[in-house]
Amino acid sequence: MNTVLFVSNGHGEVAIAERMAKELPPEIACDHLALVGTFEHSAVMRDVGPRRAMPSGGLVAMGNMRNIARDLGAGLIGHTLAQLRFLSGVQHTYRVAIAVGDVYALLMALRARASATIFVGTAKSVYVAPYGPLEERVMANARAIFVRDTATARRLLAHGIDARTANVIVDLYASDDAAMIDAPFDPRLALFPGSREAAYGDALMLCRVVRELSAGKPKLGALLSVAPGLDAARMEASFAGEGWHIRHRDDPYAPFSLFSGDREVVRAWCGSLSAMLHGTTLVLGQAGTANEAAAAAGIPVVAFERTKTHAWYRKRQIGLLGDALLIVTGDEHSVAFAVAGLLDDPVRRERMGSIGRERMGAAGGAKLIAQEVVRLCG
DSSP, rough: OEEEEEEOHHHHHHHHHHHTTTTTTTEEEEEEEEEBOOOOOSSSSSEESSSSSTTTTTOTTOOOHHHHHHHHTTTHEEEHHHHHHHHHHHHTSSEEEEEEEEEEEEEEHTTTOOSSSEEEEEEBBBTTTTTOOHHHHHHHHSSSSSSSSSSHHHHHHHTTOEEEOOOOOHHHHHHHTOOOOOOSSSEEEEEEHHHHHHHSHHHHHHHHHHHHHHOOOOEEEEEEETTTOOOHHHHHHTTTTTTEEEEEESSSSSEEEEEEEEEEEEEEEOHHHHHTTOOEEEOOOOOEEEEEEHTTTTOOEEEEEEESOOOOOHHHEEEEEGGGGEEEEESHHHHHHHHHHHHTOHHHHHHHHHHHHHOOOSSSSOOOOHHHHHHHHO
16 A cells, blocks of 8 residues: 655644545555644544644744743754654655655655655745745656646746645635534534634634624524644533533534524634635634635635734735625724624625635635646555
8 A cells, every 4th residue: 555644734734634535545554743733633644753832833934032932941842853754764664654744744844764754835925935045956856746826836837946836725715515514503614713722812803703793683693614733622522601602512522602692693613715715705704725725615714813013814814805705803893883784785705705705716626636646556
């Protein structure tokens, strides 16, 4: 049996790697090294190598010295050395290594000395920050290169880098396993608080927004994403004291609901992203990959910032999604007012959806990359 190694560099990148692995035939076994976080939930990838959660959740790019300092204090150097030792110990074991994320992930994947290495670049784009000369030098060591948009691929081709376009984030929405969710909401919102530590606090704020909106719309409700790596029980407990009636559900995919009086307003969801997005009118999201998947599905996305100075990660997302993303500054009342206006403006929602689909591109990237993996496996 051929064995390939996925090397991911972030929470969203794990979902992307898993989506590609699902396209591979059963005779190809998939191992997975998570450079960031701890993941043991995949049905199609076997986790290998040292895994450890870091305070930043992997957000250390763009000179984010605060996050870098926190990770260093949490043992980042020792953890990285352990991962390098693991990769040195498995050299020449894998037929193909697939790096998913940024060039750092590619550097680590190259350390495995697989028969061939593929780079799936999710972090950079000419819409935000193009790959630089040093990054291009590293990318030249990959047998195949896939980037998220055509403009970025063209720029790399002009620099002698044979890159193709494949945005697997689109496939996270377009996957065939999208089950229907029986939730009595109309309109239905999707809440993406993210997948890092801040998600617990952001979930409280997003649900306050939904409660305020529901006062004027008697059927409105929302699905609250509990991302892999988050603790659903901790998320449920965090709503105590928020004025909600919390009802635990005997359902691993929908573990609890939040009621305002006798009315269910929010239902937690631990299942697939594709199932969550089907039937959704609007996304309130503090996430990265999930926000982009929503835009790819043609769903308008609203994010909030507490100050007028956007964090670098949100600036990056603004560059990638353009007017498919609305940023609202302020408290939950400001967000609720903006969302209410957007819900009452179907023309604007349609325009935002069209921009999102255009920016994110077509589905099929996972299958395209899987075909390349199969070819390189022989």
